[in-house]
Amino acid sequence: MKQKKIRIVAAVTTCYFSSRFSLLKKLVPVAHTVLLTDQHVYKSHASLFKGWNTIVLKAGEPYKIQPTVDAVIEQLIHMKADRQTWLIGVGGGVITDLAGYIGAIYMRGINVGFVPTTLLAMVDAAVGGKNGIDHGNYKNLVGTIRQPSFLLYDSEFLKTLPEREWRNGFAEIIKHAACFKPLWFRELEKNNLPYYQKNKKALALLIEKNALLKLSIVQQDESEQGLRRVLNFGHTLGHAIEMVYEVSHGEAIALGMVAAAKLSSQLTGFKDSNRLHQLLMQYGLPTEATYDLSKLMRVLEMDKKKAGKQVRYVLLKQVGKAQVQLLPFTAVKNLLNQLS
Numbered sequence: 001m002k003q004k005k006i007r008i009v010a011a012v013t014t015c016y017f018s019s020r021f022s023l024l025k026k027l028v029p030v031a032h033t034v035l036l037t038d039q040h041v042y043k044s045h046a047s048l049f050k051g052w053n054t055i056v057l058k059a060g061e062p063y064k065i066q067p068t069v070d071a072v073i074e075q076l077i078h079m080k081a082d083r084q085t086w087l088i089g090v091g092g093g094v095i096t097d098l099a100g101y102i103g104a105i106y107m108r109g110i111n112v113g114f115v116p117t118t119l120l121a122m123v124d125a126a127v128g129g130k131n132g133i134d135h136g137n138y139k140n141l142v143g144t145i146r147q148p149s150f151l152l153y154d155s156e157f158l159k160t161l162p163e164r165e166w167r168n169g170f171a172e173i174i175k176h177a178a179c180f181k182p183l184w185f186r187e188l189e190k191n192n193l194p195y196y197q198k199n200k201k202a203l204a205l206l207i208e209k210n211a212l213l214k215l216s217i218v219q220q221d222e223s224e225q226g227l228r229r230v231l232n233f234g235h236t237l238g239h240a241i242e243m244v245y246e247v248s249h250g251e252a253i254a255l256g257m258v259a260a261a262k263l264s265s266q267l268t269g270f271k272d273s274n275r276l277h278q279l280l281m282q283y284g285l286p287t288e289a290t291y292d293l294s295k296l297m298r299v300l301e302m303d304k305k306k307a308g309k310q311v312r313y314v315l316l317k318q319v320g321k322a323q324v325q326l327l328p329f330t331a332v333k334n335l336l337n338q339l340s
Helices: 020-025 039-044 067-077 091-106 119-125 155-160 165-178 182-191 193-198 200-220 226-230 235-245 249-267 275-283 292-302 329-339
Strands: 002-008 012-017 033-038 051-056 086-091 111-117 130-135 137-146 150-152 310-318 321-330
Touching: 002 200, 012 086, 012 200, 020 039, 020 111, 020 150, 020 226, 033 039, 033 091, 051 067, 067 091, 067 130, 086 091, 091 111, 091 119, 091 130, 111 119, 119 165, 119 200, 119 249, 137 235, 150 292, 155 200, 155 329, 165 193, 165 200, 165 226, 165 275, 165 310, 165 321, 182 275, 200 226, 226 235, 226 310, 226 321, 235 249, 235 292, 235 310, 249 275, 249 310, 249 329, 292 329, 310 329, 321 329
Parallel strands: 012 150, 033 051, 033 086, 086 111, 111 150
Antiparallel strands: 002 012, 130 137, 310 321
8 A cells, every 4th residue: 555645735635545445444433434425336345335324326427416415415414424424435526526515515514535436536536626516517517626635545446347437537547648748648659458457556556646646736726726727628628528418528528638639739739639539549438429519619608617708728739738728719619610
């Protein structure tokens, strides 16, 4: 096990890399802890939840909404949860989002920790303290920024991960490399998904360095006023695709990155669109889709990154170097129309 403490403003998050779920009993008091998970995780790992107070939710993005939050709060009240209670999210990004959000608002804040069970959650969704829920077609429109007390990494959960969820995780890993780490990008080009699935040490290192990269960015810019905005590469159009067409997060972000790379080639002179396109395909992610741009623009125009009639769009100058550019919505629509 590797232990790493990260201070972000006034909060400290401890990461327990290459650990085991059994460590949880040493981190929190069992009698005063509630585990929040979903049906898929609970069914696949039922024995782990024995002896714990557990709330099991329906799985999936459609349930990351306020009625779910209200139902969990009712159960916490029934369990007599108070300010000394720990709420631990054991699951993918939906569960960690819900646990973080509920933990921030229940009794104005209780202790929260995460046990991410998907690759996507391990490298991105559970990291950085953003906790949001969806409202209609608008993803993460309501939420908080509040760091968890700890992240406990147990790769055993990945043994039951569907192939599609592996691909979802690599969308965010590729994003990190494309925006910040050209050497990581080349490493990914040399390998493939089966390589990381079979090589435990390589996978553990990949997870650790991606999580620590995001945490280092959040340390510098917790409230997303500057550098952290770069982490939205592929997410502006991607979130709209995800909510309108209900495709998976990783698939939507992959399509968003392809579009952003093509925009970059026009606006910044980015020359490696084909490299990014090929790398996404190499890890089984989609690079082409047919969609109704008018529908997407209606969602995109309510994006959290908007500033009046403009939106902060993340573009690439080169692999490993990204920039945020304010673009009018009309220009975005025209450019995307040309691409399609």
